[in-house]
Amino acid sequence: MHRLPEVGQLAVVRKRPFVVTEIVPSAPGLGSIGSEPNHLIKLSSVEDDGLGEELQIIWELEPGTSVYEKSNLPDPDSFDHPKRLQAFLDAVRWGAVSQADDKALQSPFRSGIEIDEYQLDPVVRALSMPRVNLLIADDVGLGKTVEAGLVIQEMILRHRVRSVLIACPSSLQMQWKEEMRDKFGLEFRIVDSESVSQLRRKRGIHVNPWNHFPRLITSVDYLKRERQLRSFRETLPSGDQPTFPRAYDLMIVDEAHNVAPSGRGKYATDSMRTLAIRSLVPHFEHKLFLSATPHNGYRESFAALLELLDNQRFARAVTPNRAQLDAVMVRRMKSELKLRWDGSRRFAERMVKHLEVPYTDEEREAHRALREYSELRLKQATSDGERMAAEFVLKLLKKRLFSSPAAFGLTLEKHIGTVGRSKASKATTRDIEDYSDDFADDEAYEAETSELVSAVSQGLSPTSAAEKALLRRLSEFAAKASQRPDCKAQALIDWLKATLRPGGKWNDERVIIFTEYRATQKWLFDLLAREEFAQDGRLEMIYGGMPNEHREPIKAAFQTHPKDSAVRILLATDAASEGVNLQNYCSKLIHFEIPWNPNRMEQRNGRVDRHGQKANEVHIHHFVGRGFDRASTTGKVGELEGDLEFLMRAALKVETIREDLGKVGPVIALQVEEAMLGKRSRLDTNRAEQDAEPVRRMLKFDRKLREQLERLASQLNDTKHELNLTPEHIENVVRVGLDLAGQPGLIPVEVDGIWPDPAGIRKTCPVFRLPALTNSWAQCADGLAHPHSKMLRPIVFDAALATGRDGVVLAHLNHRLVQMCLRLLRAEIWSLGSQSKHLSRVSACVVDDSALSHPVVIAHGRIVVLGGDNHRLHEEVITAGGALVEGRFNRLNVSETKAALAAITDIPAPASIEARFQDLWPKQRDALLSALEARRVERTKNLEKNLDELAEKEVNKIAAVMTELKRSIQLELTDKDNPQLLLDLGGDEPGRHQRERDLDALRRRFNEIPDEIARESEHIRSRFANPSARLFPVAVTWLIPRRAVHAVTGGKA
Known part of the structure; x- marks a missing residue:
């Protein structure tokens, strides 16, 4: 039997040395030899040409393996x-990280970016959570991706995470x-x-794509x-x-609001995105949800989103517990983080400006004709269904007319070609509601x-002579304009x-010029050309x-310093905007049309108004x-200038x-639609805003932000000092490696x-070109x-030198070069001694008297x-x-040892002194090893006590959290589980069915909680057991x- x-x-496998990185035993009775389980051994190569190569073997089935272990101190x-x-x-x-230590932070030193103190909050919280479930709901542009990256990095370092799945909008995958x-x-794979x-x-x-690599990115859709x-x-x-x-x-889950139940009727209902994520999240130990707008104004939608995040703290249809x-x-807003410690602004100030347009009578007449057509069309509607269908087409025509004559013309011609062609619409009410x-x-x-405009238009009443005349005028206008x-467009030019x-x-x-429609974008491009x-x-x-191979070079060019990249104007559609970073050298943005959806406008603004501007x-x-x-x-709603003013x-x-966009935004969007259809003249x-006040209070926390930022900065500095994480030490590691x-x-x-x-302070060069390296x-x-x-850039080890420079x-510590050296x-x-170059792991230095x-x-x-x-x-x-x-060997205590370590210098001892130490070694070796073993025993006792306390703390925490959840569910079922509430939703059939499903889920969850507490407690204790x-x-x-050296050498080195 293999040991x-x-x-x-270090294990020798297939005549090559590997370090054992993980051991996974087989499940009882599966793939075992006799009654003993097999073990999947995960290995990492330590050979010069194999560094970075990984191997997985079944230890019991692999021939010719051996374990190479050195338990003694190295000989001098x-x-x-x-x-x-x-x-x-x-x-x-730097490679020794503890799960139990929630103070040391290594991930900031393993990132190639400038990190603000506030961005440390999620990773610090994660370290104190047995199961990391965080909703990072910072304002647009505060760097949620960076915060998530820090959490990923720290969790991997602490061996708490290996597999990661990022689900995001498809435009953000790359x-x-x-x-x-x-x-x-x-490394992640899409x-x-x-x-x-x-x-x-x-x-x-x-091959199954979902388990072919441990770190994956995909789109929610x-x-x-x-x-x-x-x-x-x-x-x-x-x-x-x-x-x-x-x-x-x-x-x-990035842009996590997209997976919350959608709020359209009286009660938010599950979407396909919601159902997909709900089916998968129970199989993930940890979860991070990212969204600047987590609350869409529907209480049950927000509760369902929280349940997806952490179903041990929250349940759908239950008002979230404030403490949980x-x-x-x-959640931090830019308004809370305006100033740095020195009084300088942390973020740019947003200035909203307007560009005046001297519209012509011809353009006013086109808008007037569309308004008249809308009035006539709505008067002809013979049913609520036809009115809804007509409003859908008319809203779309008006939005596209505000955008450009090109976008308007496409939809108008489709409408003209199909309106009234069929007695029944080929589109259902649900098709219109589901259109997004x-x-x-x-x-x-x-x-x-x-396609939808065509299907909807076919079911409308045939056009009257007056309507046909208006449509003809609009068509002629669009073709000409x-x-x-x-x-x-001329004002833009x-x-x-x-x-x-x-x-x-x-x-x-x-400048970035945003438009809602691809047709407008093409038209603008031609005009500007x-x-x-x-x-x-x-x-x-x-x-x-847009194919990534075309899109990414354009983004890179726009993000490059203007002296190195010619691009000055970027035309972008909304579909390309969500989450994209475009702020490096651009601070101007133009909305070619004002989106009717306020969230969309804020997403656009966030491309330049963000961290790093x-x-x-x-x-x-x-x-x-x-x-x-x-x-x-001054303007009258319904006229061109009046509509634009609204x-x-x-x-x-x-x-x-x-x-408050999550709650107020939909109201603004609805009122804009009403105004554009002539149903409203004033924005109110x-x-x-009053209804949003409870949501605002729910999402706002009194965290004493200034003290928190000071504490986070101090925690980071303590780690840097304790681990000697200086540019000089990292450079030294690379040189030796x-x-x-x-x-x-x-x-x-x-x-x-x-x-x-330029300041004349540095005496040695801090920036280097990487030589031509060979093999791996x-x-x-x-x-x-x-x-x-595409030019190869030089490297630096000091983060201050990289800040603001591309x-x-x-x-950094996780850069491939540094990682391979480490x-x-x-x-x-575990050096086998047969390598051409290796360390003796023994050193002698001269220190001050x-x-x-x-x-x-x-x-x-x-x-x-x-x-x-x-x-x-x-x-x-x-x-x-x-x-x-x-x-004689007189053992030092802990503080004396610490003081001696602080005295170490880079001055090597003379050869004659090294020879003396070699002579003394046989007498000192056992005593020194005993001292080290005694120190291990001391630390182990403290560690075992700390780990026992940590296990019980986690058990108590999970029991308290889930007991509170059970109490909240019981209150909800007692207060809300009544037929009258369901009858109140009678006009909203999808909402009524959703509410029934939510209540059924609550009853099941209530009954599951006691057994789940027992399972969770057993799992936690087993993880820390023995x-x-x-x-x-x-x-x-x-x-x-130095004086002892002189005594031996007579003052000669």
Whole structure:
């Protein structure tokens, strides 16, 4: 029988050395030899050319395996330079992370970005949660993706997460992939139709895409498809019931409001997105939901979203408990984070500006004709169904007329060609209700819209002579106006010339022009091209459904410094806007039409008004009629200028109630629709704002934000100090790692603004070009290519030097280069001695006389504590040492050892001193190892006590949380479970059925809770049961005072 290795040990497999990273036993009775289980051993190569290669084997079935273990201190056959040993010890220390330690934060040092203190809150909270379920609901542009990345990174480091699934809008998949790679050094793979086809060509048609890689990104709309859901369920436990441990570790849902039940009637109802996510979340141990607008104004929708996040704290149809919501929700608004510690603005100030348009009589007449046609058409409606259908078409025509004559003309011609052609509509009321302008593909949206307009129009009453005349006039207008700039387009052209190309010469200003429709975008592109705005790559566009290979280079060019990229104007559709970062060198945005949906307008604004914006002001522009005055109402709703004024006032209202958009936004959208149909003349949100007050109070927490930010910054600084996480130490690790690997060293380079140092403070070059690395090390250049120019960028190790610069790359702890060096150094613990270059892991240095009275020898060891499920609970580096007094070893206490470590220098001891230490070693070895073992025993006792307390704390916490949930459900069932409530929803049939399903679910949940508390408690205790601690001695350091050196050498080195 093969002797089973342990996590962290070195095993020789297939005549090659690997480090054991994980051990997974088979389920009882499955795939076992006799009565003993088999073990899946996960291995990571430590060979020079195999670093980064991973292998999985069944240990009992793999021939020729052996375990290589060194449990003794290294012998001083040779000595490393103190800086080389320091690099090794740093590598070991930085790799030792404890699940039980909720203070140390390593993830910020493993990211290539500037992090604000407020962004640490989610990861700090995650460390204190047994099961991490967080709703990150920060304001648009505060960096929710970065906050999620920090949580992912920290959870992976602590061995609490391996598998991650990110579900997001399809337009954000590539952005998530790139940000995780470039900012956190994490590889994710996208699962979509194209990638699945490629995967099956490579690995066969039966491969399941959902378990082929541990970190995946997909779109919610792809995941909700029946075939994809079925494929995912094949990876879940039989019976589709969650097990311990869960099948998957972490699910992230970006723009999570999209998966909440949709609020259309009196009661929010489950969507396909809701049902898909609800079927999967029980199989994930941890969940992060991201949304700037988590509450859509429907209490039951918000409760259902919270239940998806954490069904042990929340239940659908139950008002969220305030304390439980406080525990899981992270929500800060820009208004709360205006100033940094020095009084400087943290975010740009948003300035809303209007561009006046001198509309012509011809354009006014077109709008008047459409209004008249709308009035006639609605008068002809003979039923509520026909009125609803007519209003759908008329609203769409009006929205598209406000956008452009090109967009209007397409829909108008479809309507004219089909109106009144059939006695019965081919579209149902549900088709109209289900129609959504929330889409990912512009071309598909245009096709769906055209098809629905045709189907709806066919069922309308035939047109009268007056109506036909109006339609003919509108058609002629659209055809003529589409061939030239209308007044609004001309105003845009004039603004572009004055702002971006004054005097005919381009400057470095940039602008994003948003439009709702692809047809308008194409029309605008052609108009601007005629004005020579498209020459030399100055004008680009992105839209929903655009192939990534075309879209991503355009985004990269727009995000690159204007001196290196020609693009100045970006035409973007709404389908391309959600979550996209475009703020690097652009602070101006134009809404070519004012969206009727306030959330959409805020999404657009958030592309430039977000974390990372360098300008002091962000300018948001809207078009208005000439003579618009913010302080007075002059236009008449129904006329062109009056309608535009109403829309502009809606836009201004959105600015004042941004924090309440979830509740007030739908009211504004409804009132805009009513105004555009002639049913309303005044915008009135007073009642909605009053109704939003309870929601505002629910989502607002008194966290004493300033004190919290100070505490988070202090926690980060403590970690940096404790782990020696300085640029100099990281650079040293890379230099030593490259040397051990036999690779060429870093090459200093000059970079403007960095080296030579403009301030004249730095004495050594801090920026380097990566040499041509060979074999698997060549992959260290991944991510160095500039997104736009594709030129390889130099690296820096100081985050301050990378801030605000896209011409250099920060080599953080999780950068591939640093990671490979760290892993190679850590592998030296298990060095076989046959490698051409390796460390002796022994060093001797000379220290100041004031630091020590006698020479000291210190042993460094690594403790690994495994829990009952064979997963690491704790890992740390410990030290123990003794003073050498008259040839004897006098053990130091903890504080004396700490003081000696602080005295270590980079000055190597002379060879004669090293020889003395070698002579003394046989007498000191056992005593030093005993001291290290004694220190292990001390730490283990404390750790076991802490782990026991942590287990009971988690058990008590889960019991209290679920008991409170049971009480809340009982109150809901007692107060609300009555036929009268269901009758109140009689006019909303889908809502009534949804409410019945919710109540049934509550009853089931109420009965499940006691058994679930028992299962959860058992699982927690088993995870912490019988912790076993192992000691791995890793290095020895001698320190000798300068006077002692002189006494031995006579003052000669």
